[in-house]
Amino acid sequence: MQTVRKDIHNSEVPVLCQSCEARHQGICGALNAQQLLALSKTTRRVRKDAGDELMADAMPIASFANVLRGVIKLTKVLEDGRQQVVGLQFAPDLLGRPFAAESRVSAEAASEVDLCVIPKPALESIMKESAPLEHRVMMQALRELDEARDWMVTLGRKSASEKVASFLYLIATHIDPTVEQPETSFDLPLSRADIADFLGLTIETVSRQISKLKADNVIEILNYRHVTVPDLARLRLRCG
Amino acid sequence: MQTVRKDIHNSEVPVLCQSCEARHQGICGALNAQQLLALSKTTRRVRKDAGDELMADAMPIASFANVLRGVIKLTKVLEDGRQQVVGLQFAPDLLGRPFAAESRVSAEAASEVDLCVIPKPALESIMKESAPLEHRVMMQALRELDEARDWMVTLGRKSASEKVASFLYLIATHIDPTVEQPETSFDLPLSRADIADFLGLTIETVSRQISKLKADNVIEILNYRHVTVPDLARLRLRCG
DNA sequence: CGATAAGTTGATCGCAGTCAAACCGCGTGG
DNA sequence: CCACGCGGTTTGACTGCGATCAACTTATCG
Incomplete structure (x- = not known):
């Protein structure tokens, strides 16, 4: 997510994360009004074009992002350049690896996407206080694990x-x-x-x-x- | 885990889950003495032979199990019988899919294994009270997700x-x-x-x-x- | 011992990879 | 307006890796 800073051409209008709140989707559904307000002060609404890199493998994670629209592809590459897409994320998934210093995948916008970017410290501090939020994050991890295993059958057999x-x-x-x-x-x-x-x-x-x-x-x-x-x-x- | 009941030939001696506690491994490390004592009343130490089925795909989940020794393979099969191993679990992993009515994989002992079997209600009720426990379970899910994605590269490329x-x-x-x-x-x-x-x-x-x-x-x-x-x-x- | 299951090795085949050429939509500039 | 180039896609000819089918070897156990 470190590319957010330098991509001036992208609109970065601070807004309340109303999309996810309104639809009770994504992680915001697990927060109460007060927490939501506190969080909304640190979030940024960002639009990215297809092909923009959102996160690099083995790079420090600066922030998370709620996917509001579009599709993101998660990839891994071998030393010699062979590449494998290891996951796709749709709205209202949360992009980013909780509780890890650095990412283990690269993330790239596959289509034009809208993101609600959340600084890593902000999300993790709220997650420490809010069990429902941590629970929601865990449920997504478990769902992604199920999907990854489904896909392993496709890849292997x-x-x-x-x-x-x-x-x-x-x-x-x-x-x-x-x-x-x-x-x-x-x-x-x-x-x-x-x-x-x-x-x-x-x-x-x-x-x-x-x-x-x-x-x-x-x-x-x-x-x-x-x-x-x-x-x-x-x-x-x-x-x- | 529904096979535990009928496999009389396996030793099912109620013991305190001392292996995991002592080594501060697995999920027990996240519990305090009181919680550990309460949990130990419901757990059973079980030994299974290589090839024993521990959990069937699409079957209701009756219990979880802490892997104390040995290796467990998680598999998925297509309708026509093609099979794919989608994961391996070693000590001190927790076997079982939290917060799901039924399993999405089959689990089978790959070698002789020792398990600390925990009834599903017992674990889930403690998990509701203990944030550290839920956190520990989430960390395992995230690690398994990382491993699954690593393996997707191997399978695909x-x-x-x-x-x-x-x-x-x-x-x-x-x-x-x-x-x-x-x-x-x-x-x-x-x-x-x-x-x-x-x-x-x-x-x-x-x-x-x-x-x-x-x-x-x-x-x-x-x-x-x-x-x-x-x-x-x-x-x-x-x-x- | 013989029977059985697990593993190895060999011969052949076919699916998917490789290399190459053509095609298509699209923007750019003459 | 068309010529041109470019990236993404399609199609074709050929090759080679891994699947398939089959024979053989080895370990285990009654």
Whole structure:
């Protein structure tokens, strides 16, 4: 989050974290009015563009952020440059690793995102006082652990076509978690390269499998990014 | 943990959870004397053999358990039977998914293990009162999340030989986390089939890569299970 | 001993990676 | 307006790693 300072072109208007409060989402739902007011004095509303780095691996953590809109990708890289996306965060997730001096992943805005940035000391001091808040943070960690383990099955045991179908299914069910209709439509928040890094595949293989799903009428695609799924259940079948 | 009841042949002697208390390890280190005494009345010391099922996917959770000795493997299976090991637990980890009605993984003793079994209501009621305990549980969840994400890189981006080397390195550094000497020796807690399921490979590929490491003098093997690593740094180099 | 389970080794095949070329949308400047 | 270049994507031809199928070896135990 150390990039926040220098990115002057981004709007940094101090506001009350009303988005999360109003919707009782994210971590703010666990706070009372007084705590919320105290916290709101230290938070900053920040907009970041796709591709902006939010947190670097092995760098000290200066702040946390509530994701209000958009998608963030968490990545790890090997010495020789091989990259793996190890997690995606949607609203209203909390970005950042509590109780660690430095991050163990890199975080990057996958799409344009809105964040509610909270200084690390502010959040940790409130967390020490507020058991409900710490509980909420733990629940997110446990959910992320469940998701990571689900994804390990995909990475370790699924074929390329199942991996791509699983990714599309994940996005379809996460990007807009409203009522589950059989037909859905959405914009992919990730480039082919990012998808490949998420699935442990190459760009070319991802492209081929998407083309195959299109040929089999499981999905329709407009302008590379906009996906329509006529029947989610049929996509689900392709996930293995 | 519902198998605890019926497995009469296993010793179930009620004892104080002295192992974890004495070493200030695991969750018991977060409790005061009074809480520890109250908890010890409900806990049971249990020994399980390798291969015993401790928890089934999608089954209600009846209890938690502190791992005192041995290794537990957490697995997930696809409908068609493909299996993936999604985590390993060593002493003094806490086995079980807090704040969830049912488990999302299967747990099986990989080696002979000693457990300190705690009924779910007992632990959760103490956790509600004791913030340090909840904090300790959260720290474990965060650590498991870090480990899961590390492993996602291995699953998604490493070659077969790097995967096997990474597994051996993981075991070498986890089974006995004492002072780090260049030479180490240990027994593999997993069969070739389990290793394959952990790495997203087949048994044959695991066997071939182990043979290759042996041929290159990176490891020595006795009776399939006992491994000696003459130089941990050299094994580390093979991890990618 | 023989039976069985676990592990190793060999031969072959196919999926996904690699290398290369074409395609597409888009902004920029002539 | 079109020419041009550029990044992202698609498609094609070929290769190679790891899966598959099968035979064999080794350890264990009745």
